[in-house]
Amino acid sequence: MTATVVLLTSAAAGVPPAAFPHLRGARAVYASGLGEDVTDLLGAKPAPDPAVLAAEAAEGAVVLFAASTDDPAVRVLPGAVVIGQPSGAKLVDAALVMNRLRSPGGCPWDAEQTHESLRQYLVEETYELLEAIEDGDRVAMREELGDVLLQVLFHARVAAEHVGDPFDIDTVAGELVAKLVGRHPHVFADAERIATAERQEVKWEELKQAEKQRKSIVDGVALGQPATALAGKLGQRSGRAGIPLDLFPAGQDAASRLFVLAATARRAGVDPEGELRAVAKQFAADVRAAEANARAAGVEPSTLEADGWRRYWPSGG
Template sequence: MATIHIVGLGPGDAGLITLDAWQLMSQTKRLILRTAIHPSVARLDEARLAYEALDRFYETEATFEEVYGHIVDYVLAAAQKEDVVYAVPGSPVVAERTVQLLEEKGAAADVTVDVLPGMSFLEVMYTRLRFDPVGGVTIIDSSDADRLPKDLQTPLIVTQVYDRRVASDVKLSLMDLYGDEYEAQLIYHISLPDEDIRTIKLYELDRIDTIDHLTSLFLPVPPVDAPTAPRDDAADAEASGSMPFDMQPLVDVMARLRGEGGCPWDKSQTHQSLRRFLIEEVYEMLDAIDQGDTDGIREELGDVLYQVVIHARIAEEEGLFSAQDIVSDVCKKMIRRHPHVFTTDRLEKTSSSMVNWDRLKQGELRQQHAHLLDGVVTGLPSLLAAYKLQEKSAKVGFEWSDTADVIAKVHEEWNEFLEAVREGDFTHEEEEAGDVLFVLANLCRRYQIEPECALHRANSKFRRRFSYVEDCVHASGKDWSAFTLDELDSFWKEAKEKERSCQTGK
């Protein structure tokens, strides 16, 4: 009977791999890793240990259960031929679904499954925080944050807070239980040289730059007197099914969110910071229409309306205009343009619900896709699509570990483009040009720059400056052909200097 020896790669620092695990990995003829995206794997490379990583299954399967199922079947098939050492991140018995499946299926496949003890990130965390779990602790994956019971009685650890989008979901769920100002411990890269443990308030969670799949959150005290949403007359009417067709409830909600004691995230927004969300909501609405998804159209219309109302609220706070001004203006315009239709100026308004920051929650019916990247709508502008495709693939660890690697890839793709240009093959040139833009979108994401908005800004800047050049040419009374490129460039520089003078006030 063949044997599968299951070992752990520890929490990150290769020095925390057990001696038994290292000896097995060093001596085996068949070493299989669930994933090579783990800091300890670098030590295996240094020791020139031959291994096979199964990261390819994360790219081809739609759900984690499917990924784990294929991994287990593959390892069991390999064990039919020879003994196998199967290595997983952390400890084999902490949050390792493939180990559970291997133990369940091993006997039926006539394979012995031998699980060796290993160290998980939890032991290191307990040590760093001086926390004794003997009194009880609840440990959940970030994807389960919205399933916590209201009467939670233990400290809480949330693992694998992959990125800022996931952090946003976790934050919203936890703030319902603990409140916005609750102080938690953010644990980043535990046991690694760049380990960082800091105290943050829950509302700050998705504003932290250093967040990846090796980030966890520790909430030391159970929630007490968890905040509940206040109910008003409009909410009571909505619950009873007699909600009027009225936009005022959403306007009131927004006033509360941006008012005293409101949500810090909503209060911090500006017209500029909200740009990418408006773009995304509009394209998600278009995608729902294309799909004939009635429920999706209803939801996305609400999200678009939320964007309208928060922009209106910001403008009202600045004394510019209100939500009512927006409604009145568009109503008057439609009536003015359709005099043969309207005989009254009565205005019917619209109701809506608040926006969900990131609806890519697997528990929602509309967000269950056959493949991970299916959630990125096909109608998005290409740069925005590139940004979101890479954002989603990074959630499963398909990601460069360091920004320097992305920068190096930019140079690599640029050189490949130049080589294609030298070859004179247009198809190859186009392909390499696309690769350059795609990796640049990844670099933008590393610095929280949405490339579609960045390019829109560059386009607007070019439009302004070229219009200035055009005005200069027209003012001269000459034709474009009468100017050299250097002369036209001097007009461009004038436009640039005028813009800078306006920006600095000089």
């Protein structure tokens, strides 16, 4: 039997991530005891007669959404893989550990930190996560995601101690939930369904504009982000607003040309920050390779001049 049972106690919580590999390989997807609306939302069909379901599971991969393992349709699939919804209990544990570290008798270093002193770590950990993603290193991704989560927990814990305007991790999470639900009315309410990611992105910006009552299309753009990413974001925002390219900086200085390149690249759907970083990382790898080639030939890299670098530069670099 190759059946998978996905326990779905709340449609609003969504499908557990672990279920997606099973859904991609399923020959049929059914739902039992979840109601017609939820069944349609899942793209499933009502579960057939238990005997029919068991016979079908015996012949190929079947996924069944159900609210409980006591459901009759689940009971005819005794060998099925059961996937429950993620509980988030470890997130609670992480918040409790952060509280303990920050409290009297905890870690002296943690107790001394402020929002300002922690800024450098937020930036560093974010870039380390980005590098792990670019390298496809899933072990590093797990660790770096945890380090970024630590920054969120740390800042929220520091914020809870503020005398004039305290807030904690529950406030942060609550506002996030409200934002996500409010900006996805087609998922959590009865708004018109959105069929494409492109349309969703446009709708998201419209909802943000109304929600925050922004007076400018560049309101909300993080001006502290890396310059290439900032230029790309401004290019994207201005493109949506119909600002023509001839209004971009027209100077011939390096900074103006870089802005135009990054902004037009983002308008064309290219991430200039990511692409530039990829080229830079390849260049760094080529430098290392040339140094290794020189050492292998008995030449100290620090003595190389232009022709020497060309001689030992890796082919295809």
